[in-house]
Amino acid sequence: MKANIVLLPGDGIGPEVTAQAVRVLESIARKFGHDFVFLSKKIGGIAIDETGDALPQDTTDACKKSDAILLGAVGGPKWDDPNAKTRPEAGLLKIRKELGLFANLRPIVTFTELVDASPLKREIIEGTDILFFRELTGGLYFGPSGTEDLPDGQQRAYSTAVYTTSEVERIVRMAAEAARKRRRKLTMVDKANVLEASRLWRRTSARIMKEEFPDLEYEVVLVDSMAMHLLSRPKSFDVVVTSNMFGDILTDEASMLPGSLGMLPSASLGSNGPGLYEPIHGSAPDIAGTGIANPLATILAAAMLLRHSLSLETEAAAIETAVKKVLAQGCRTADLAPKGTPTLGTIAITDKVLESLDKV
Numbered sequence: 001m002k003a004n005i006v007l008l009p010g011d012g013i014g015p016e017v018t019a020q021a022v023r024v025l026e027s028i029a030r031k032f033g034h035d036f037v038f039l040s041k042k043i044g045g046i047a048i049d050e051t052g053d054a055l056p057q058d059t060t061d062a063c064k065k066s067d068a069i070l071l072g073a074v075g076g077p078k079w080d081d082p083n084a085k086t087r088p089e090a091g092l093l094k095i096r097k098e099l100g101l102f103a104n105l106r107p108i109v110t111f112t113e114l115v116d117a118s119p120l121k122r123e124i125i126e127g128t129d130i131l132f133f134r135e136l137t138g139g140l141y142f143g144p145s146g147t148e149d150l151p152d153g154q155q156r157a158y159s160t161a162v163y164t165t166s167e168v169e170r171i172v173r174m175a176a177e178a179a180r181k182r183r184r185k186l187t188m189v190d191k192a193n194v195l196e197a198s199r200l201w202r203r204t205s206a207r208i209m210k211e212e213f214p215d216l217e218y219e220v221v222l223v224d225s226m227a228m229h230l231l232s233r234p235k236s237f238d239v240v241v242t243s244n245m246f247g248d249i250l251t252d253e254a255s256m257l258p259g260s261l262g263m264l265p266s267a268s269l270g271s272n273g274p275g276l277y278e279p280i281h282g283s284a285p286d287i288a289g290t291g292i293a294n295p296l297a298t299i300l301a302a303a304m305l306l307r308h309s310l311s312l313e314t315e316a317a318a319i320e321t322a323v324k325k326v327l328a329q330g331c332r333t334a335d336l337a338p339k340g341t342p343t344l345g346t347i348a349i350t351d352k353v354l355e356s357l358d359k360v
């Protein structure tokens with residue numbers, strides 16, 4: 001297969017970890033006979049420095065023409081001035097909007113070798129494998145909002161959660177299709193006992209599941225209960241779908257289960273067109289340039305890219321297996337290792353992944 005992949009390395013450790021994910025993708029291309037063409041473009045702080053814009057037009061154009069996009073991270077203290085005309089994060093928000101990326105996928109998988117790094121007990125989290133679908137372009141973060149001054153000197157502020165039927169349908173469908181390829185269970189999280197917008201989610205989701213996915217196990221959980229269940233029985237979930245704000249909070253809560261930020265990838269997808277794949281961590285300016293950044297989240301994001309944008313499931317699974325084997329061999333970057341134990345740098349741990357891939 002031939003695929004055009006746009007790289008958006010960004011700032012801080014972004015370029016360091018992206019370069020390692022490219023080495024892994026190149027190895028996959030050689031091993032499985034694919035032709036991946038990489039085109040690197042600017043986003044974030046580096047794009048502001050060079051063009052004054054966090055998302056230059058030629059980056060947007062290249063992304064729109066691509067099959068998939070791999071992003072490192074954006075931001076850093078250099079661009080933190082609150083009075084600045086634009087900020088690196090503006091580039092991220094704009095690219096999601098330009099590409100119509102309405103679904104954010106976040107797999108939460110615990111690696112047996114790393115479970116002791118989690119704040120939760122081994123018996124609770126070992127074997128957890130959840131795929132979250134968070135709606136990304138609607139709801140409370142995008143509905144009408146404002147602040148008004150009241151005659152008595154107080155202020156009144158409001159934010160509104162707004163969803164349409166089709167916005168709910170498309171993400172529930174996407175999540176249910178993913179569940180069909182996994183353990184065939186979908187959990188929809190809402191607050192339908194209180195919120196009108198949640199009642200639309202509940203009705204619409206129930207209809208889609210009954211009409212189009214009667215073969216799947218389907219359950220509905222209130223968001224407050226879900227916050228507890230994620231910590232008490234994370235293994236009982238397969239695919240979880242929810243609205244923008246609930247997803248924002250629950251995925252951050254869930255990201256604590258595996259115990260390390262450096263292992264978690266994410267993807268943002270639209271109805272058609274390229275998907276955007278990235279690690280969930282930021283640009284880690286405190287360790288940028290030191291060669292110790294953990295590239296595994298970005299390498300796992302590359303595996304998601306193969307699975308979701310190029311339909312290369314075998315290749316995606318090969319990367320995930322290689323990463324698991326490297327951890328099983330005891331290889332650790334500094335963020336994963338207990339203090340005083342030997343560690344590998346960004347390039348050295350990727351070398352191990354490549355060795356392991358050769359044997360898959």
Ligand code: NAD
Nearest residue numbers: 073074075076262280281282283284285286287293294335
């Ligand atoms: P961060 O994720 O960059 O770093 C938090 C801590 O985790 C730091 O100590 C860092 O060294 C460590 N860390 C993160 N990724 C690591 C990796 N791969 N290997 C080893 N250690 C790792 O979050 P932050 O410090 O809050 O933010 C730094 C900058 O990144 C800010 O400018 C923020 O706005 C930006 N940010 C960008 C994104 C994104 O691009 N999607 C996401 C979050 C934060």
